[in-house]
Amino acid sequence: MKNGGGRTSRIRRRKLFTSSESRGVNESYKPEFIELKKWLKDRKFEDTNLIPARFPGTGRGLMSKRSLREGQMIISLPESCLLTTDTVLRSYLGAYIAKWQPPPSPVLALCTFLVSEKHAGDRSPWKPYLEVLPKAYTCPVCLEPEVVNLLPKPLKAKAREQRTHVQEFVSSSRDFFSSLQPLFSEPVESIFSRGALLWAWCTVNTRAVYMRRAPRRCFSAEPDTCVLAPFLDLLNHSPDAQVTAAFNEETRCYEIRTAVSCGKHKEVLICYGPHDNHRLLLEYGFVSTRNPHACVYVSKEI
Ligand SMILES: C[S@@+](CC[C@H](N)C(=O)[O-])C[C@H]1O[C@@H](n2cnc3c(N)ncnc32)[C@H](O)[C@@H]1O
Numbered sequence: 001m002k003n004g005g006g007r008t009s010r011i012r013r014r015k016l017f018t019s020s021e022s023r024g025v026n027e028s029y030k031p032e033f034i035e036l037k038k039w040l041k042d043r044k045f046e047d048t049n050l051i052p053a054r055f056p057g058t059g060r061g062l063m064s065k066r067s068l069r070e071g072q073m074i075i076s077l078p079e080s081c082l083l084t085t086d087t088v089l090r091s092y093l094g095a096y097i098a099k100w101q102p103p104p105s106p107v108l109a110l111c112t113f114l115v116s117e118k119h120a121g122d123r124s125p126w127k128p129y130l131e132v133l134p135k136a137y138t139c140p141v142c143l144e145p146e147v148v149n150l151l152p153k154p155l156k157a158k159a160r161e162q163r164t165h166v167q168e169f170v171s172s173s174r175d176f177f178s179s180l181q182p183l184f185s186e187p188v189e190s191i192f193s194r195g196a197l198l199w200a201w202c203t204v205n206t207r208a209v210y211m212r213r214a215p216r217r218c219f220s221a222e223p224d225t226c227v228l229a230p231f232l233d234l235l236n237h238s239p240d241a242q243v244t245a246a247f248n249e250e251t252r253c254y255e256i257r258t259a260v261s262c263g264k265h266k267e268v269l270i271c272y273g274p275h276d277n278h279r280l281l282l283e284y285g286f287v288s289t290r291n292p293h294a295c296v297y298v299s300k301e302i
Pocket residue numbers: 057058059060061134206207233234235236237238283284285286287288
């Protein structure tokens with residue numbers, strides 16, 4: 001998910017789908033969504049097409065308020081709503097990132113910002129977004145080792161690789177977090193705990209959209225492609241969905257258009273990529289029951 005190709009392919013590029021079975025229960029009355037709506041409006045985003053809802057098969061997602069025509073814009077989220085590495089560099093963390101050697105990765109910058117803003121609580125200007133983010137994730141890295149042990153062999157190996165990757169991500173960032181101590185009255189070890197970083201890593205890896213940004217010297221050479229897109233990131237996945245999605249340099253908005261018409265009061269779904277169920281579980285923590293990309297892994301010996 002973190003490499004360029006994987007993320008590119010999963011970014012819900014050309015696909016949108018609405019399921020007739022998935023009649024959802026409106027959740028827009030919930031205080032957290034009312035606050036998020038106000039926050040988005042202050043940043044010049046007013047949605048007319050979508051409302052948060054809970055669906056029987058996919059859980060929390062977005063429902064169409066009206067029918068959508070083929071080619072119609074589903075959502076156009078202004079740049080001011082996006083959480084990018086620029087947001088982080090412009091923040092109180094910017095000076096610390098700029099002077100840290102070796103330069104931190106773009107994902108580390110995003111995770112540091114998420115943990116720090118979450119810690120700020122009511123003082124964070126991002127609070128309405130942080131409040132709607134999941135409290136926990138179901139990617140294999142979050143599962144107990146006994147549960148990972150029950151996975152099929154090839155997936156088990158991938159799950160262990162993911163755990164090692166995240167462990168290294170956390171342990172190799174310790175000195176950087178220590179350098180941030182002047183910003184906090186509490187010890188940084190208690191703020192940037194393993195649990196907090198795991199939550200932030202899963203937030204970025206399960207929810208970010210793909211938007212390639214120019215490399216900058218203050219970051220490591222890893223591609224800077226992950227951008228958090230509040231509200232838009234409530235869209236769930238269907239392998240059959242057909243949308244186009246990209247940042248529009250003219251409107252300065254992240255836009256998603258449907259390639260097919262879509263009925264009123266249906267779940268609006270996008271496609272994260274042509275992923276089999278192993279990849280969906282690894283990267284997003286779920287599997288798709290009717291997945292045309294499902295495949296069976298056969299060991300070399302067989
Ligand atoms: C970009 S978020 C979508 C919004 C998310 N459902 C929420 O409540 O915030 C991606 C996450 O949604 C869930 N998800 C997306 N598509 C799904 C599907 N078809 N079935 C079950 N869960 C899905 C997974 O937990 C995934 O990691």
